[in-house]
Amino acid sequence: MKRHLISAADLTRDDALLILDTAEELSRIADRPIKKLPTLRGRTVVNLFFEDSTRTRISFEAAAKRLSADVINFSAKGSSVSKGESLKDTALTLEAMGADGVVIRHNASGAPHRLAGWVRGSVVNAGDGTHEHPTQALLDAYTMRRRLGDLDGRRVTIVGDILHSRVARSNVLLLNTLGADVTLVAPPTLFPVAVDTWPCEVAYDFDAVLPKSDVVMMLRVQQERMSDAFFPTVREYSRRYGLDARRLSALPEHAIVMHPGPMNRGVEIAAEVADSPRSTIVEQVANGVTVRMAVLYLLLGGSEPAIGGAARDGGDAARDGGDVSRGGAIRDRGDVSRGGDAIRNGGDASRREDA
Amino acid sequence: MSAASVPAHGSSPDSDVSHKTVLEAPDIRRALTRIAHEILERTKGGRDIVLLGIPTRGVTLAARLAARIAEVEGEPIPQGSLDVTMYRDDLRLRPARALGRTELPPEGVDDRVVVLVDDVLYSGRTVRAALDALNDLGRPRAVQLATLVDRGHRELPIRADYVGKNLPTSAREKVKVLLAEIDGRDAVVLEVPK
Amino acid sequence: MFLIKGARILGGAPADILLRDGVVAEVGAGLTAPEATVVEADGLIALPGLVDLHTHLREPGREDAETVESGTRAAAAGGYTAVHAMANTEPVADTAGVVEQVWRLGREAGHCDVHPVGAVTRGLEGERLAELGAMADSAARVRVFSDDGHCVSDAVLMRRALEYVKAFDGVVAQHAQEPRLTEHAQMNEGEVSGRLGLAGWPAVAEEAIIARDCLLAAHVGSRLHVCHVSTAGSVEILRWAKSKGWQVTAEVTPHHLLLTDELAETYDPVYKVNPPLRTKADVEALREALADGTIDCVATDHAPHPAEAKETEWAPAAMGMIGLETALSVVHEAMVETGLLDWAGVADRMSARPARIGRLTGQGRPIEVGAPANLTLYDPAARTAVDPAAFVSKSRNTPFAGLELPGRVHATFLRGRPTVLEGKVI
Numbered sequence: 017m018k019r020h021l022i023s024a025a026d027l028t029r030d031d032a033l034l035i036l037d038t039a040e041e042l043s044r045i046a047d048r049p050i051k052k053l054p055t056l057r058g059r060t061v062v063n064l065f066f067e068d069s070t071r072t073r074i075s076f077e078a079a080a081k082r083l084s085a086d087v088i089n090f091s092a093k094g095s096s097v098s099k100g101e102s103l104k105d106t107a108l109t110l111e112a113m114g115a116d117g118v119v120i121r122h123n124a125s126g127a128p129h130r131l132a133g134w135v136r137g138s139v140v141n142a143g144d145g146t147h148e149h150p151t152q153a154l155l156d157a158y159t160m161r162r163r164l165g166d167l168d169g170r171r172v173t174i175v176g177d178i179l180h181s182r183v184a185r186s187n188v189l190l191l192n193t194l195g196a197d198v199t200l201v202a203p204p205t206l207f208p209v210a211v212d213t214w215p216c217e218v219a220y221d222f223d224a225v226l227p228k229s230d231v232v233m234m235l236r237v238q239q240e241r242m243s244d245a246f247f248p249t250v251r252e253y254s255r256r257y258g259l260d261a262r263r264l265s266a267l268p269e270h271a272i273v274m275h276p277g278p279m280n281r282g283v284e285i286a287a288e289v290a291d292s293p294r295s296t297i298v299e300q301v302a303n304g305v306t307v308r309m310a311v312l313y314l315l316l317g318g319s320e321p322a323i324g325g326a327a328r329d330g331g332d333a334a335r336d337g338g339d340v341s342r343g344g345a346i347r348d349r350g351d352v353s354r355g356g357d358a359i360r361n362g363g364d365a366s367r368r369e370d371a
Numbered sequence: 372m373s374a375a376s377v378p379a380h381g382s383s384p385d386s387d388v389s390h391k392t393v394l395e396a397p398d399i400r401r402a403l404t405r406i407a408h409e410i411l412e413r414t415k416g417g418r419d420i421v422l423l424g425i426p427t428r429g430v431t432l433a434a435r436l437a438a439r440i441a442e443v444e445g446e447p448i449p450q451g452s453l454d455v456t457m458y459r460d461d462l463r464l465r466p467a468r469a470l471g472r473t474e475l476p477p478e479g480v481d482d483r484v485v486v487l488v489d490d491v492l493y494s495g496r497t498v499r500a501a502l503d504a505l506n507d508l509g510r511p512r513a514v515q516l517a518t519l520v521d522r523g524h525r526e527l528p529i530r531a532d533y534v535g536k537n538l539p540t541s542a543r544e545k546v547k548v549l550l551a552e553i554d555g556r557d558a559v560v561l562e563v564p565k
Numbered sequence: 566m567f568l569i570k571g572a573r574i575l576g577g578a579p580a581d582i583l584l585r586d587g588v589v590a591e592v593g594a595g596l597t598a599p600e601a602t603v604v605e606a607d608g609l610i611a612l613p614g615l616v617d618l619h620t621h622l623r624e625p626g627r628e629d630a631e632t633v634e635s636g637t638r639a640a641a642a643g644g645y646t647a648v649h650a651m652a653n654t655e656p657v658a659d660t661a662g663v664v665e666q667v668w669r670l671g672r673e674a675g676h677c678d679v680h681p682v683g684a685v686t687r688g689l690e691g692e693r694l695a696e697l698g699a700m701a702d703s704a705a706r707v708r709v710f711s712d713d714g715h716c717v718s719d720a721v722l723m724r725r726a727l728e729y730v731k732a733f734d735g736v737v738a739q740h741a742q743e744p745r746l747t748e749h750a751q752m753n754e755g756e757v758s759g760r761l762g763l764a765g766w767p768a769v770a771e772e773a774i775i776a777r778d779c780l781l782a783a784h785v786g787s788r789l790h791v792c793h794v795s796t797a798g799s800v801e802i803l804r805w806a807k808s809k810g811w812q813v814t815a816e817v818t819p820h821h822l823l824l825t826d827e828l829a830e831t832y833d834p835v836y837k838v839n840p841p842l843r844t845k846a847d848v849e850a851l852r853e854a855l856a857d858g859t860i861d862c863v864a865t866d867h868a869p870h871p872a873e874a875k876e877t878e879w880a881p882a883a884m885g886m887i888g889l890e891t892a893l894s895v896v897h898e899a900m901v902e903t904g905l906l907d908w909a910g911v912a913d914r915m916s917a918r919p920a921r922i923g924r925l926t927g928q929g930r931p932i933e934v935g936a937p938a939n940l941t942l943y944d945p946a947a948r949t950a951v952d953p954a955a956f957v958s959k960s961r962n963t964p965f966a967g968l969e970l971p972g973r974v975h976a977t978f979l980r981g982r983p984t985v986l987e988g989k990v991i
């Protein structure tokens with residue numbers, strides 16, 4: 017069966033624990049003289065980066081190379097049909113190269129879903145638009161587990177631009193799967209309108225949440241959000257939602273501070289907090305390679321993947337048809353005014369519960 | 372040696388397979404004691420040796436051997452585990468599987484005599500993978516192999532230095548090693564398809 | 566001359582219909598006409614030829630997606646005898662010259678009447694009025710004006726347009742979309758958009774413009790038509806405006822009567838459309854509104870696109886769905902099978918009312934003696950899975966592919982001449 021890691025919702029609790037446990041074993045390799053394993057010899061992993069992200073690309077590249085995969089880096093900026101080659105044509109090129117796995121970073125939400133419909137290999141989402149970044153969530157969970165142990169019942173506070181954050185989306189899903197209690201903190205303008213349907217708490221007052229947090233994860237806030245009137249000034253944002261030394265001292269003794277990077281020092285996080293021993297920011301980077309090795313091994317290391325969601329829909333018309341009949345088409349035989357349960361939701365109902 | 376046909380512990384009775392216990396707990400105990408003595412003899416009192424078990428049951432056997440050697444010699448000997456999953460040559464024949472633990476003793480393996488310990492020696496492919504894995508961890512002075520059961524059918528030029536029991540089998544049969552620490556009792560069971 | 570035997574007019578008792586000299590010559594039982602070609606219509610429903618107020622024929626400019634010829638063939642295949650061709654062509658239909666060109670291409674193709682819609686503003690740029698009067702006086706006799714695809718968001722410009730077209734009994738068809746609230750918007754703003762990380766398109770962006778335009782239309786005493794209504798809130802505003810007796814009409818698309826925003830979970834842009842697919846509650850409100858007349862008619866918003874405009878990521882993909890060939894079946898599924906409309910209601914919402922809004926005199930008339938012989942024969946018992954490969958349209962961007970839908974157009978007559986027979990376009 018063809019499987020991918022596109023959304024953190026693709027992972028069951030067992031899947032997620034398998035990845036974290038595998039990463040735990042693999043982390044031992046990082047300490048030894050020969051870091052390379054022969055496991056993916058002969059497999060080809062393509063890093064398809066439509067968006068600049070040297071950090072993430074290098075992390076995936078190191079992960080694939082430590083597993084002895086052949087790595088092809090493919091960078092292409094801009095993605096609309098009017099600008100050069102389309103994603104579909106790129107996908108067909110990858111098919112011709114025989115890619116076993118495709119790691120894709122793209123500025124359009126859903127690009128990995130589309131790619132999964134066009135290639136035979138396993139697709140790993142390395143961040144798509146404002147949708148998800150599941151390996152970031154995995155490395156965050158891995159980092160938390162190393163510092164705090166089992167995540168069941170742990171209280172994780174994620175602060176910042178939730179509306180535009182793929183890191184927040186994946187973290188909410190994965191942490192919920194792992195049994196942690198997530199609270200999102202942001203100005204109301206930076207929440208999606210229906211955030212109340214997410215499996216987490218929502219708060220506007222950062223200070224009230226601090227003493228009840230085992231983990232505080234700060235998200236990067238783009239300064240250009242200010243011009244779209246999401247908040248008045250960077251100074252006001254920083255004062256209300258930034259993590260400074262005073263707020264750090266309000267955290268419980270054991271609590272850790274995380275940031276997916278790159279940081280805006282002095283905006284969402286004060287330099288002294290970023291550099292404090294309670295900050296895991298550097299660890300997170302190191303853990304990224306290990307966790308991505310685990311993901312690549314479990315997706316590509318065997319005759320079939322051991323984790324992840326089943327093949328998604330791509331551009332194939334026949335399969336599109338299948339989708340419209342599964343969900344999203346209201347096929348109510350009764351009187352709609354009586355409000356019969358009309359939407360044929362299929363398997364989506366269960367997915368929405370954990371989304 | 373008992374030849375009674377009994378269902379394997381913990382597995383549901385399977386009508387297509389008959390179970391024959393080929394080693395009972397005392398047999399295993401004696402075999403391990405003998406191997407421990409052989410190791411001491413061959414390595415001149417166990418100097419510089421490291422026992423590395425191959426997960427899962429090889430690790431348990433290595434721990435037992437280490438305990439016996441320590442009893443005889445009066446001081447503990449280094450032991451650990453060596454997972455070979457990532458080095459296997461049959462990875463693509465099965466779904467990706469969870470990793471076992473690799474844990475070296477603080478002494479490491481460089482210039483040591485490493486004794487690999489596994490429960491069953493069959494095709495030799497696991498040992499081949501273990502030699503590759505070991506190669507990435509350091510440079511032992513020598514590598515030896517101890518196995519509780521050697522069932523034949525080698526596919527590679529590999530042989531064991533210490534064998535608990537040579538057990539002629541047919542390729543259709545399966546050999547299961549049960550150990551108290553993991554399975555609740557000690558036994559070696561031969562599964563014969565009817 | 567054609568003699569239709571045993572058709573159920575508006576789903577009523579079987580009757581024979583004789584078409585002669587472009588009009589309905591006789592209606593009754595046991596009609597005979599030796600010279601007439603007999604069309605056996607046992608079990609078929611006879612409806613007046615359908616009228617679409619909202620069709621994108623793409624010619625001139627995007628003939629790779631659709632032409633007047635291919636688009637009107639698709640219309641005939643879907644049971645239509647008249648379509649209104651939207652103005653967002655290249656060049657824009659904002660002069661008498663362009664609307665006459667489209668009108669003439671329609672006449673030459675001959676599959677159905679083509680009534681060009683004139684742009685409200687020059688180049689659809691929302692800055693200066695187009696020559697509305699010249700278009701009205703042209704051979705195309707334009708009565709419907711719309712910047713569809715763009716909202717006439719400037720309140721003064723909208724007021725002037727509403728006032729100006731009164732001189733020739735025109736109507737402004739507004740694409741209600743507040744531009745600032747929908748910058749970069751990708752799909753309905755709600756639970757699904759938040760989860761998928763696609764920029765939200767709030768219902769209020771549509772509703773605010775509809776409310777404003779209803780008030781403007783009342784203030785200047787003009788006719789307003791609202792294109793593709795998609796939200797429950799819009800329905801409430803329209804219901805209120807109509808209760809005041811204001812001259813406000815509205816349309817709904819077939820896809821907004823059947824599909825919801827959850828389809829965006831596939832990230833397949835075949836489900837990307839403007840206005841976006843909304844929620845189940847919206848769909849239910851739209852169905853009710855169409856049933857009680859708050860929404861006057863069904864309009865397809867047939868929007869053809871070449872494959873490459875949809876075989877892409879969601880954000881850069883083109884918005885729009887084709888609908889001419891599936892409209893009647895979708896309305897059958899959403900409105901008739903649910904008991905919300907009978908076939909007389911379907912005829913009213915898909916033929917009579919849109920003809921009246923467009924001020925078409927020769928269309929949307931009941932099937933009775935003396936009326937122009939524009940009608941369609943529909944087999945309600947058929948049930949097939951939608952197969953895009955079988956479409957007459959040049960484009961394939963249907964959201965209904967693979968979906969099993971009821972009914973099939975068997976024949977279409979345009980002023981007594983068949984444009985479709987045995988389900989095949991002639």
